[in-house]
Amino acid sequence: MNHVPAALTKKPRLVVIGNGMAGMRTVEEILGRAPDKYEITVFGAEPRVNYNRIMLSPLLSGEKEFDDIVINTAEWYQENRIHLFSGDPVVEIDRARKVVISKSGTETAYDQLLLATGSDPIMIPIPGHKLSGVVTFRDVDDVDTMLKTAA
Structure with a gap:
């Protein structure tokens, strides 16, 4: 520690x-x-x-x-x-x-x-919100996820 x-x-x-x-x-x-x-x-x-x-x-x-x-x-x-x-x-x-x-x-x-x-983004609980490729847009990790998903 x-x-x-x-x-x-x-x-x-x-x-x-x-x-x-x-x-x-x-x-x-x-x-x-x-x-x-x-x-x-x-x-x-x-x-x-x-x-x-x-x-x-x-x-x-x-x-x-x-x-x-x-x-x-x-x-x-x-x-x-x-x-x-x-x-x-x-x-x-x-x-x-x-x-x-x-x-x-x-x-x-x-x-x-x-x-x-x-703050943390909220995923609206609508049908499909947990599908692959549905991401939040709050930080650099989200940008990386979007770029990888789009590739």
Whole structure:
């Protein structure tokens, strides 16, 4: 089990659950106003850096590549001393201990916790909604699924 100990810093520990546009925009604003205020840790369910979901259609059409829609690169997280756990969603919040626990077992203590988990698409329960080739359109994995299905 991984563990990010509280003793690494004397700064307040901000944990962000959600590596999407809302969570990272909030982090950008915090960094712009008080860049040294927090020790920041981010957990994201997707195994990649933050990207612009609005640009998924151009990604699907081939007008853009993934790197073209990235908002914050891996280097950005490093430069801003942000601990990023991508592809490792938080599965438990222990409010009594002020700790989050990720799918991999990483336990991270927090002083402040920001929940910015976004949303999940809803498949309308109509006949045929479970057929092969019927997919949601919410993330890069959905784009990949559509491209493979169309091939």
